[in-house]
Amino acid sequence: MTMPPDKPKSAPQKAMEKLGLVRDIDLALHLPLRYEDETRITPIAALQDNEPAQVEGVVVDCQIELRSRRQLLVRVKDESGALLLRFLHFYPSQQKQMAVGVRLRLRGEPRIGFFGREMVHPVVKVVDEGTPLAQALTPVYPASAQLPQAYLRKAVASGLARADLREILPAGVVPRGLPSLKDALTCLHHPPPSASLAALEDHSHPAWQRLKFEELLAQQLSQLQAQRERALLEAPALRPGPGGLHEQLLAALPFRLTGAQQRVAEEIAQDLARPRPMHRLLQGDVGSGKTVVAALAAAVAIDAGWQCALMAPTEILAEQHFRKLVGWLEPLGLQVAWITGSVKGKARQKMLDAAASGEARLVIGTHAVIEDKVRFAKLGLAIIDEQHRFGVAQRLALRNKLKAMDLEPHLLMMSATPIPRTLAMTYFADLDVSTIDELPPGRSPIVTKVFTESKRHDVVDKIRGAVADGAQVYWVCPLVEESEAVDLRNATETHAELSAALPGASVGLLHGRMSPGDKAAVMAQFSGGRMSVLVATTVIEVGVDVPNASLMVIEHAERFGLAQLHQLRGRVGRGAKASVCVLIYSPPLSDTGKARLKAMAETTDGFEIARRDLDIRGPGEFMGSRQSGAELLRFADLQEDAPLLVAARALAPRLLDAHPEAARRQVARWLGTKAEFLKA
Numbered sequence: 001m002t003m004p005p006d007k008p009k010s011a012p013q014k015a016m017e018k019l020g021l022v023r024d025i026d027l028a029l030h031l032p033l034r035y036e037d038e039t040r041i042t043p044i045a046a047l048q049d050n051e052p053a054q055v056e057g058v059v060v061d062c063q064i065e066l067r068s069r070r071q072l073l074v075r076v077k078d079e080s081g082a083l084l085l086r087f088l089h090f091y092p093s094q095q096k097q098m099a100v101g102v103r104l105r106l107r108g109e110p111r112i113g114f115f116g117r118e119m120v121h122p123v124v125k126v127v128d129e130g131t132p133l134a135q136a137l138t139p140v141y142p143a144s145a146q147l148p149q150a151y152l153r154k155a156v157a158s159g160l161a162r163a164d165l166r167e168i169l170p171a172g173v174v175p176r177g178l179p180s181l182k183d184a185l186t187c188l189h190h191p192p193p194s195a196s197l198a199a200l201e202d203h204s205h206p207a208w209q210r211l212k213f214e215e216l217l218a219q220q221l222s223q224l225q226a227q228r229e230r231a232l233l234e235a236p237a238l239r240p241g242p243g244g245l246h247e248q249l250l251a252a253l254p255f256r257l258t259g260a261q262q263r264v265a266e267e268i269a270q271d272l273a274r275p276r277p278m279h280r281l282l283q284g285d286v287g288s289g290k291t292v293v294a295a296l297a298a299a300v301a302i303d304a305g306w307q308c309a310l311m312a313p314t315e316i317l318a319e320q321h322f323r324k325l326v327g328w329l330e331p332l333g334l335q336v337a338w339i340t341g342s343v344k345g346k347a348r349q350k351m352l353d354a355a356a357s358g359e360a361r362l363v364i365g366t367h368a369v370i371e372d373k374v375r376f377a378k379l380g381l382a383i384i385d386e387q388h389r390f391g392v393a394q395r396l397a398l399r400n401k402l403k404a405m406d407l408e409p410h411l412l413m414m415s416a417t418p419i420p421r422t423l424a425m426t427y428f429a430d431l432d433v434s435t436i437d438e439l440p441p442g443r444s445p446i447v448t449k450v451f452t453e454s455k456r457h458d459v460v461d462k463i464r465g466a467v468a469d470g471a472q473v474y475w476v477c478p479l480v481e482e483s484e485a486v487d488l489r490n491a492t493e494t495h496a497e498l499s500a501a502l503p504g505a506s507v508g509l510l511h512g513r514m515s516p517g518d519k520a521a522v523m524a525q526f527s528g529g530r531m532s533v534l535v536a537t538t539v540i541e542v543g544v545d546v547p548n549a550s551l552m553v554i555e556h557a558e559r560f561g562l563a564q565l566h567q568l569r570g571r572v573g574r575g576a577k578a579s580v581c582v583l584i585y586s587p588p589l590s591d592t593g594k595a596r597l598k599a600m601a602e603t604t605d606g607f608e609i610a611r612r613d614l615d616i617r618g619p620g621e622f623m624g625s626r627q628s629g630a631e632l633l634r635f636a637d638l639q640e641d642a643p644l645l646v647a648a649r650a651l652a653p654r655l656l657d658a659h660p661e662a663a664r665r666q667v668a669r670w671l672g673t674k675a676e677f678l679k680a
């Protein structure tokens, strides 16, 4: 049997598909951008400039005139006054349609023009006295050139009528005062004249709240489900032995742990001791001492007879961890293995063999650690630094490949970008979070100063003085997004300039194009105190730890993001010396540029910086596109809707326990296949 050929699709149909408007539910959820109020008539005398309005009047004059260009001018009057309508493009038929004596209903934006109060190209409707007004606000939808509003309005109205909008949630669980889903959507598409236009347009209307609640609930449910599934998996229970590495490391540390470090180390130890995989985020401000907490966790795994892997997104960062951990652990007799992309040949094979045989107890490296060739005999704990830089796919690959002897490894992720609570609740609802909210004692606060580029010479003078007094200085060069080559030239030029300006001082250069060996050599000179000034591109952004460095200069600070500036500034103020961070910018500054530099000058608290960053950028960008959980939230806004998020979070476990089928349908309706994404 031959099937009849599909009817070719019309241009508007294709345009709808392009917008993802395929199923009835897609149409029902395609919400208006704004509304036009055709439910009332404004007297002409009461019109406000530039405020869209609808008026009704009778034509008193209608003619084509040549006023610099040919145009149709129509004058209408109501009881209160007169208004000029101006049409620069028109059909002859329009002149007939708007003949003297005809009553017109007009919608447009009034303004004071050359000829007095006027509307240019208003929407015109010929009416009789007493033609009824619209009963509801008229929705204006996101559309496209091939998709006329009128067509879309009809399609949405019929999609809305057909869509299955029956309640999934049992009675009584939705926050009080919110309408049913069907009523909410009906109201959003066809608001009654009594609805507050402002509340509809700023999304605070109860109908909007209902929609956002549904969405947030689905998200919380899917994450909770993922969490519960994980809880069924088995992991090795890791406990430190008496007199083992953990105990020895604690005793050998050259400092006492802060209260916050002790608390989070204990949280992690408790997780590791359970036969369920840990999935924990360790967050703390720059310099708060996360590495030692990670080292203690590694020691627990090693004591228990398992392997530990520590991964960082860049080679420099991995190397910093490596050096620190070697410093702490090798004196205690533990060999630390090092695997990155640049370790090649025999050395690499030796490391791979050591990991595969289980001989290497602690392996540190970059992403290379999770490359397919790397096998672990008995991996008990994986520590991932700056985990937000790892894509979801990488994290998935990691979990699958690290599985040893049918047991899942414990996962500890570290982040120096503190995540505000509401964000953590949505993006990381399936992660437990430990926060180091205290800096080690004896740190002197960093003073931040902001200068325009014209003061650059003064800054160089200051540096000369500071270097003469024995200070160590970072000079970070501008970031030019598109061009590594330009980055490099800037850094090289600055290096030459500072070398000339500071005779007798050792000035070094560090950039991304250098070989790992050269980078390590420069870093070693700087951290060993044999170099005074380090000119660098942002390769030093995270993890670099040279406590003696006390001055940081960031050129073209306006080109950096707030989190990045904070990370860079965090390279100083790590010792007892009073530290200064100088931000040099070239005017003019954009509004966001201004807001960022102001935030930097006003606070050094990473949590406050994160809050401001979130304000400036919004959650999607704040988290970075790879995390793109932002895509998942179509209606809710994490900041504005925090109260709804709290309600959804409280309801999710109750619903999952008492109404698992409703929970499943809720997730399917709102997230569909996207829910899978959240399990990563």
Ligand SMILES: Nc1ncnc2c1ncn2[C@@H]1O[C@H](COP(=O)(O)OP(=O)(O)OP(=O)(O)O)[C@@H](O)[C@H]1O
Binding pocket: 255, 256, 257, 258, 261, 284, 285, 286, 287, 288, 289, 290, 291, 292, 416, 440, 441, 542, 543, 544, 545, 547, 570, 574
């Ligand atoms: N309790 C402590 N008392 C004194 N110094 C400490 C303490 N904990 C850590 N330090 C030291 O503070 C410095 C910063 O620690 P660490 O590098 O672990 O911070 P971090 O949280 O990883 O910071 P970043 O995110 O900037 O890399 C290191 O030199 C470390 O040795």
